[in-house]
Amino acid sequence: MSRIAKYPIEIPAEVQAKIDGENIVVSGKLGTLTQFLNKDVKVELLDNKISFSLVQVTEQSKAMIGTLRALISNMVIGVSKGFERKLLLVGVGYRASVQNNTVKLQLGFSHDVLYSLPTGISAEIASPTEILIKGIDKQAVGQVAAKIRSYRSPEPYKGKGIRYADEKVMLKEAKKK
Structure with missing residues (x-):
């Protein structure tokens, strides 16, 4: 598993995140961004933190968990600071x-x-x-x-x-x- 995906993403107070089926929607003072979620990665939103885990361990899913975490982290930074x-x-x-x-x-x-x-x-x-x-x-x-x-x-x-x-x-x- 990716080392970076072990750490959850902290969501600032001015940012709202919502998991909507196969997508995650992050909105803040600068705008709204949407990201498609991979079916091999489980994304959970608890207590203003987004955590990631694998549904099944394959080479594809191990590659996607770190990528997805980085993309969502960039979305949170983008809608808050740009x-x-x-x-x-x-x-x-x-x-x-x-x-x-x-x-x-x-x-x-x-x-x-x-x-x-x-x-x-x-x-x-x-x-x-x-x-x-x-x-x-x-x-x-x-x-x-x-x-x-x-x-x-x-x-x-x-x-x-x-x-x-x-x-x-x-x-x-x-x-x-």
């Missing part, structure tokens, strides 16, 4: 702006790159070279950040491109004569 990912634009003339629900990127191409944000995700511009992506779904926030980063990944010689705020780009040495 998730955010910061991107930095490094390069001469690289800029970003947000208009309505669209991120406009100027990345040195002959055209501007427009990215429409999915529902539940918002973006803020702290400065023209910093993008802050926010949302309650950790997977969706990470996916949007990865998609925006893929338009101009950091190149290894000058380090120009879009990078995560905590990312270290290893620069290669220039070619010698």
